[in-house]
Amino acid sequence: xxxxxxxxxxxxxxxxxxxxxxxxxxxxxxxxxxxxxxxxxxxxxxxxxxxxxxxxxxxxxxxxxxxxxxxxxxxxxxxxxxxxxxxxxxxxxxxxxxxxxxxxxxxxxxxxxxxxxxx
Amino acid sequence: xxxxxxxxxxxxxxxxxxxxxxxxxxxxxxxxxxxxxxxxxxxxxxxxxxxxxxxxxxxxxxxxxxxxxxxxxxxxxxxxxxxxxxxxxxxxxxxxxxxxxxxxxxx
Numbered sequence: 001x002x003x004x005x006x007x008x009x010x011x012x013x014x015x016x017x018x019x020x021x022x023x024x025x026x027x028x029x030x031x032x033x034x035x036x037x038x039x040x041x042x043x044x045x046x047x048x049x050x051x052x053x054x055x056x057x058x059x060x061x062x063x064x065x066x067x068x069x070x071x072x073x074x075x076x077x078x079x080x081x082x083x084x085x086x087x088x089x090x091x092x093x094x095x096x097x098x099x100x101x102x103x104x105x106x107x108x109x110x111x112x113x114x115x116x117x118x119x
Numbered sequence: 120x121x122x123x124x125x126x127x128x129x130x131x132x133x134x135x136x137x138x139x140x141x142x143x144x145x146x147x148x149x150x151x152x153x154x155x156x157x158x159x160x161x162x163x164x165x166x167x168x169x170x171x172x173x174x175x176x177x178x179x180x181x182x183x184x185x186x187x188x189x190x191x192x193x194x195x196x197x198x199x200x201x202x203x204x205x206x207x208x209x210x211x212x213x214x215x216x217x218x219x220x221x222x223x224x225x226x
Binding site: 035037044045046047050059060061062095097099102103104105106107108109110111112 | 210214217219220
């Protein structure tokens with residue numbers, strides 16, 4: 001079964017750090033591009049970051065550039081999001097999502113992990 | 120950045136109704152338009168990619184059309200499990216942007 005499972009969410013103070021993980025199974029992880037998408041409480045979906053299958057191409061939303069870092073380990077079949085200098089507005093459910101390629105959208109989503117930034 | 124709008128923002132419909140949701144991009148995105156369904160407390164589910172290609176396992180009552188800046192998602196005969204929020208998303212260029220969503224609820 002194709003599956004993405006996020007972990008690492010939690011409560012963190014403003015200015016703090018957190019590292020999210022996404023474990024992939026049931027497919028050849030190294031053949032797929034990956035994304036992080038978030039959803040603030042009661043709000044819509046916001047794309048956060050993209051990484052190509054090899055890790056050579058990375059993009060970020062302006063709202064997270066310089067603070068969040070996407071990476072992947074194709075040996076461990078895992079995607080990561082290092083979150084630094086967290087702000088209240090980063091509070092959201094974070095989803096990892098698979099893409100067949102850049103243009104084809106996100107076909108498989110994880111269940112999400114919740115990040116709460118609050119003092 | 121490419122802005123995405125959707126209309127209506129919400130609608131009430133009955134089982135068996137034909138439902139159409141419109142999505143508009145602020146500039147041409149060719150056919151790089153995708154649709155997702157999200158139910159409360161759940162992750163989004165991919166329905167359609169590349170404007171009109173159905174994801175595997177998605178019922179044929181869902182269809183998509185359009186090109187350039189104007190796109191539609193149509194549900195030919197609404198079923199009880201279709202009550203949800205629907206989002207369009209462009210994958211033409213980063214930042215990939217989503218529409219604000221259309222909530223479909225029971226009349």
